[in-house]
Amino acid sequence: MARTGRRPGATVTRERILEVAREEFADKGYTGASVRGIARAAGVDPALVHHFFGAKEQVFVAAMRLPYDPAEVLRGITASSSRHDRAEALLRFLLGAWEDPRTRGPLLALLRSAAAHDAFAVTVRGFLEDVLSRHIAERFEVPPLRATALLSQVFGLLAMRYVVEVEPLASAAVDDIVAVYAPALRALIDADGAEPDDEGRRAGTDEPGGR
Numbered sequence: 004m005a006r007t008g009r010r011p012g013a014t015v016t017r018e019r020i021l022e023v024a025r026e027e028f029a030d031k032g033y034t035g036a037s038v039r040g041i042a043r044a045a046g047v048d049p050a051l052v053h054h055f056f057g058a059k060e061q062v063f064v065a066a067m068r069l070p071y072d073p074a075e076v077l078r079g080i081t082a083s084s085s086r087h088d089r090a091e092a093l094l095r096f097l098l099g100a101w102e103d104p105r106t107r108g109p110l111l112a113l114l115r116s117a118a119a120h121d122a123f124a125v126t127v128r129g130f131l132e133d134v135l136s137r138h139i140a141e142r143f144e145v146p147p148l149r150a151t152a153l154l155s156q157v158f159g160l161l162a163m164r165y166v167v168e169v170e171p172l173a174s175a176a177v178d179d180i181v182a183v184y185a186p187a188l189r190a191l192i193d194a195d196g197a198e199p200d201d202e203g204r205r206a207g208t209d210e211p212g213g214r
Contacts, residue, residue, distance in 0.1 A: 076096060
């Protein structure tokens with residue numbers, strides 16, 4: 004009978020690529036690392052890295068052992084929810100992921116590592132700026148500043164509840180947290196108008212009382 008499934012050699016190669024990728028992201032940050040550089044350090048063709056994982060974003064997700072691909076999550080939320088419901092859908096998904104012991108571990112390790120190690124913090128910051136903020140801006144159709152503000156709200160909540168464990172947030176029911184946070188996120192998603200540019204800010208300071 005013919006054997007099926009992934010060949011042992013492929014598994015070893017895949018794990019080697021992930022090991023090298025973690026080193027490359029740690030040394031060069033998310034922005035500085037590249038699929039080509041990871042492939043070169045692992046001694047494989049870049050096409051093989053793409054075959055196993057896809058683009059750099061997916062390599063990072065796999066190397067950091069993240070339980071979900073953020074881009075896929077955001078696609079699912081925007082496809083299945085109305086614009087008014089996206090804030091609640093995002094909150095419920097993230098809180099659900101952190102409440103689940105099977106997925107909390109990798110997420111907790113990521114935040115703790117970013118808080119404890121400057122080099123890793125640079126890597127995570129690059130991923131947040133280059134990937135998450137961009138995906139949020141595109142999927143939620145908001146300007147970059149509001150996308151980053153939304154991201155900061157969410158990560159602040161997760162850090163306070165699951166890393167620092169500040170009460171009463173740490174022990175609050177998920178429904179109560181959603182009730183408090185969803186309106187703030189919804190305001191960022193639904194706000195009308197573009198962000199003020201430098202000219203607008205300067206004009207504002209020229210008005211009486213604008214200093």
